[in-house]
Amino acid sequence: xxxxEQNPLFLxxxxxxxxxxxxxxxxxxxxxxxxxxxxxxxLESLFVLLSNGAVKQEGRLMASLDTKxxxxxxxxxxxxxxxxxxxxxxxxxxxxxxxxxxxxxxFGKGTHLIIQP
Amino acid sequence: xxxxTQTPKHLITATGQRVTLRCSPRSGDLxxxxxxxxxDQGLQFLIQYYNGEERAKGNILERFSAQQFPDLHxxxxxxxxxxGDSALYFCASSPTWSSYEQYFGxxxxxxxx
Numbered sequence: 001x002x003x004x005e006q007n008p009l010f011l012x013x014x015x016x017x018x019x020x021x022x023x024x025x026x027x028x029x030x031x032x033x034x035x036x037x038x039x040x041x042x043l044e045s046l047f048v049l050l051s052n053g054a055v056k057q058e059g060r061l062m063a064s065l066d067t068k069x070x071x072x073x074x075x076x077x078x079x080x081x082x083x084x085x086x087x088x089x090x091x092x093x094x095x096x097x098x099x100x101x102x103x104x105x106x107f108g109k110g111t112h113l114i115i116q117p
Numbered sequence: 118x119x120x121x122t123q124t125p126k127h128l129i130t131a132t133g134q135r136v137t138l139r140c141s142p143r144s145g146d147l148x149x150x151x152x153x154x155x156x157d158q159g160l161q162f163l164i165q166y167y168n169g170e171e172r173a174k175g176n177i178l179e180r181f182s183a184q185q186f187p188d189l190h191x192x193x194x195x196x197x198x199x200x201g202d203s204a205l206y207f208c209a210s211s212p213t214w215s216s217y218e219q220y221f222g223x224x225x226x227x228x229x230x
Contacts, residue, residue: 048217
């Protein structure tokens with residue numbers, strides 16, 4: 001059974017600071033996703049990481065994937081209040097059907113991030 | 118706006134009842150996924166349909182069922198509802214079975230009283 005663990009689960013930080021959210025998963029996979037969720041809202045896709053060593057950046061957020069360590073990180077640089085949200089990582093496994101494809105995602109519990117002015 | 122639509126937005130019902138949640142995928146997407154988000158269980162994958170056929174099952178209860186129709190919209194049926202079924206139910210879609218990114222709808226908030 002695939003397990004996905006995020007830490008920390010809660011993070012309060014000040015604007016301007018840097019921090020990293022970690023996502024560990026239990027089974028070999030080279031597909032990892034990061035989503036953002038605002039309170040009461042849907043999930044917004046942030047990053048799709050599809051290979052070992054993949055690194056993607058968007059604004060103050062940067063995500064990376066190490067498939068050998070089964071670890072992904074989401075790094076926040078010079079945080080601003082607008083980045084306050086819950087961040088989820090999710091992993092899927094290669095489809096049990098003919099090659100490739102995406103089955104359901106297994107999500108971590110989420111990191112509730114509060115950025116204070 | 119992801120292009121995935123879900124109705125209704127909110128639903129309040131009593132224990133023992135049955136409800137149907139509806140999802141329309143993005144135009145052209147063939148695959149639909151259903152997820153449940155609750156405080157206790159977090160975000161859980163329930164079931165996936167691709168072009169009308171069931172393709173993968175997650176932690177879906179026997180009281181729950183789903184289907185995808187020829188026009189590709191999908192319905193999630195929840196029966197014999199219990200208090201613990203109160204949750205946010207999301208639908209997501211992707212273009213084909215080989216697509217990696219899933220686009221999430223706004224969700225249906227179900228409250229069972």
